[in-house]
Amino acid sequence: MSLHKVFILLGSNQGQRKQFLNKAIRLMEERCGSIANESSIYETAAWGQTKQAAFLNKVIVLQTPLSADELMKTLLQIEQELGRIRTEKYGPRTIDLDILFYDELIYHSAIVTLPHPAIQDRRFVLIPLAELSPRKVHPVYKKTITTLLKECADQLAVTKLD
Template identity: 50%
Template sequence: MIEGIFLLLGSNLGDKKKLLNSACSIINSELGPIMGRSSLYETAAWGKTDQPAFLNQVIEVNSALSAAEVLKCINNIESRLGRVRTEKWGARIIDIDILYYGHEIIETENLTIPHPGIPDRRFTLAPLVEIAPDFIHPVLRKTNTELLARCSDKLEVNIIES
């Protein structure tokens, strides 16, 4: 069982809160038990900014699945919840990213862990710090708290529900 698998969930279309809750329910039953959940955060869109604000949440999961199997599982969950991939950083009904897979460093054609965007995205770091402030990024050797303090992203990230 791998502990400390951190996933970022996001949605900016439809009933965002319901979609995040549905994703969590499926993850808990098919991937492994959810050990921690951040508050819900609202953030302006990052990358492609002419779209609705996102609701984001970070969860911590324990799973017996390999990182590749976790990726396959979350892609399947996204599809089941209605995600259709059309454009990079475009609006989406659900998005699930693997941030950390324990303390492993993985570089394959389809998967890079830790997620390369972690240090540059406040909407990822704020909820990560809430549930895992002292978790050490295995490549950068900094805690999530240290990464957030150094993050240059100035997008506003607001807790909307604890």
């Protein structure tokens, strides 16, 4: 059984945000594999739909035996269990779980696109990613996370919490 190295972004801007992040991590450990590393938590201004509460975000590195599609199905199930209701794009949510990278895979299916198509556009993704893996090369853009962060046009606030 081979394990895949997966970077996952977690986000929450409703209710007990930190508790939702921690519950999601616990459920991912139970159902998906082991957490190899995790970034600090960052408070970030809402992206896309800016008239809502700030998010807490962090990135984890997961070692998983699951395929990309199996993993995405499991993450969607965890979101649902933690009260995520998808009513509007970029709307407020108790928890959001996005696969950023799955090994070096470039892949598209009905439920997941890899790498995540918006990594390079969002500081709230690039900053915690750079904390964990600054030299990681994006398999599509062939640039490091550090370079993508320097080139990112997004100027929304991303503040590291203690």
